[in-house]
Amino acid sequence: MKWRLDSVSQRTILWYDTTRSNQIKRKPKTTFRNPIILAREMALMMEMEELSRADLARKLVLSRARVTQMLNLLGLPEILITEIEELGDYWDRQLVTERQLRMRLSKD
Numbered sequence: 001m002k003w004r005l006d007s008v009s010q011r012t013i014l015w016y017d018t019t020r021s022n023q024i025k026r027k028p029k030t031t032f033r034n035p036i037i038l039a040r041e042m043a044l045m046m047e048m049e050e051l052s053r054a055d056l057a058r059k060l061v062l063s064r065a066r067v068t069q070m071l072n073l074l075g076l077p078e079i080l081i082t083e084i085e086e087l088g089d090y091w092d093r094q095l096v097t098e099r100q101l102r103m104r105l106s107k108d
Contacts, residue, residue: 032091035098036084039073046071073101080104 046056057067074081087095 029092032094034084034087034089034091035070035073035096035101036076036081037089039070040085042067042070043074069098069102072105073098076101076104 042056042060045051045059046053051059053067053071054064056062057064060067084096084101
């Protein structure tokens, strides 16, 4: 066994076994989905597989209310939907949240 010494602070010293790989596990990088694109995918899945909202919820392991919330986002004005879709998918941070979009739904 080979050991490596790391000084964390003046009082704390950590010893690592260098023969073991992946000693320090790092969190995987979080990505966020575009809510409009996700809602369109759900609607397309419902149409192609002829599913009801309840069936879709079971298939995706979501609640029926969650599926309804996502699909209601497609009721936003088409201009807004187009702008949000143009932002792309798989974001490093949340550019637009579903909550912000739902608030827009209640205003319109």
